[in-house]
Amino acid sequence: MLDFLFYCFLGILFTYIILLVLILMGDCDLYLQFASKFGKKPSALKGKVVWITGASSGIGECLAYELAKAGCKLCLSARREQELNRVKKQCLLHGNIKEEDILVLPLDALKFETHSSATQDVLKYFSKIDILVNNAGRSQRALFEETSLDIDREVIELNVLGVLSLTKQVLPHMLERKEGHIAVMSSIAGKLSAPSSASYTGSKHAIQGWFSTLGVEMSDRNIKVTLLCPGPVFSNLLETAFTGKAGEELKGKMESSEKRMSTPRCAELCALALANGLDEAWIALNPVLLFTYMFQYFPNLSRVGSKRMGLKMLKKIREGKV
Numbered sequence: 001m002l003d004f005l006f007y008c009f010l011g012i013l014f015t016y017i018i019l020l021v022l023i024l025m026g027d028c029d030l031y032l033q034f035a036s037k038f039g040k041k042p043s044a045l046k047g048k049v050v051w052i053t054g055a056s057s058g059i060g061e062c063l064a065y066e067l068a069k070a071g072c073k074l075c076l077s078a079r080r081e082q083e084l085n086r087v088k089k090q091c092l093l094h095g096n097i098k099e100e101d102i103l104v105l106p107l108d109a110l111k112f113e114t115h116s117s118a119t120q121d122v123l124k125y126f127s128k129i130d131i132l133v134n135n136a137g138r139s140q141r142a143l144f145e146e147t148s149l150d151i152d153r154e155v156i157e158l159n160v161l162g163v164l165s166l167t168k169q170v171l172p173h174m175l176e177r178k179e180g181h182i183a184v185m186s187s188i189a190g191k192l193s194a195p196s197s198a199s200y201t202g203s204k205h206a207i208q209g210w211f212s213t214l215g216v217e218m219s220d221r222n223i224k225v226t227l228l229c230p231g232p233v234f235s236n237l238l239e240t241a242f243t244g245k246a247g248e249e250l251k252g253k254m255e256s257s258e259k260r261m262s263t264p265r266c267a268e269l270c271a272l273a274l275a276n277g278l279d280e281a282w283i284a285l286n287p288v289l290l291f292t293y294m295f296q297y298f299p300n301l302s303r304v305g306s307k308r309m310g311l312k313m314l315k316k317i318r319e320g321k322v
């Protein structure tokens with residue numbers, strides 16, 4: 001009996017060691033690692049109509065390229081039409097689709113009153129929306145004490161209410177068709193506490209709450225919900241990030257030496273998470289990925305550990321400087 005228990009213990013220990021090694025060597029969570037090796041490829045989405053917001057730069061732009069390669073029909077939205085047309089050209093150049101398979105639809109996520117007619121425009125053009133990727137968003141950098149309530153409000157309006165507004169326009173159509181897929185670009189900041197970004201962290205935690213609940217409510221109605229949670233990724237995010245003061249943009253630059261994931265790799269992992277209909281995907285380099293696991297499974301220990309590390313060190317990890 002003791003021998004049996006000993007071998008069970010060894011088996012469990014061995015399994016945990018393997019999982020730890022996979023986490024340390026990986027750039028995404030274990031489910032996504034498994035899906036990327038043994039699951040569906042993005043080409044499984046061929047022919048699907050995908051509406052991407054925030055498609056004029058960064059992750060949204062690269063996701064458009066990834067899905068164009070997979071043969072998806074795309075609706076590209078953001079405020080800057082010229083940039084959307086540039087992205088469209090690249091999609092046609094490197095993708096597996098025709099001119100008529102891409103609709104450029106300028107949209108301001110903050111103009112909630114336009115979301116209904118924009119949804120009708122997409123439906124008129126493609127007659128359906130299979131996947132909505134709510135990706136548009138802005139980050140924020142300032143200590144809690146330096147952040148005005150106006151900024152908290154603006155961040156919530158864009159990163160949360162804008163996403164809810166568009167989703168509430170698209171969801172009835174998916175419910176009517178009895179199929180659909182809603183994805184939201186959350187963040188690892190939606191899983192942890194990102195220092196110097198309380199408003200942003202709060203907005204992404206709110207997204208996690210709203211959309212994980214939607215996922216549960218939709219589980220027997222054939223509507224999938226995917227929360228995409230990237231860690232630090234190269235993009236224009238710091239350029240346009242809110243600070244603590246209303247009307248100000250951070251104008252920050254990401255240095256190539258920083259430990260951030262490349263935008264194409266992040267987009268590739270997002271496309272895999274979509275193709276496999278995952279509920280949630282963590283997409284991050286280490287040590288951020290390991291931190292996310294620690295906070296998920298050992299929250300108290302992680303909180304004590306992170307307080308010991310101190311704000312300076314946490315900020316360095318957050319900005320990819322460790």
Ligand SMILES: NC(=O)c1ccc[n+]([C@@H]2O[C@H](COP(=O)([O-])OP(=O)(O)OC[C@H]3O[C@@H](n4cnc5c(N)ncnc54)[C@H](OP(=O)(O)O)[C@@H]3O)[C@@H](O)[C@H]2O)c1
Pocket residue numbers: 053054055056057058059060077078079080081083107108109110135136137138139158185186187188229230231232233234235236237238240
């Ligand atoms: N980069 C990271 O490290 C990281 C990590 C985790 C999560 N994320 C999330 O990923 C998403 C995309 O960010 P990114 O890193 O790719 O940054 P980005 O390059 O700055 O892209 C942001 C996109 O959002 C659009 N946008 C901003 N305000 C908008 C508005 N009012 N209406 C419509 N579109 C708007 C921008 O287009 P226009 O300016 O043309 O409108 C742009 O296409 C965000 O939700 C962000 O929170 C990023």
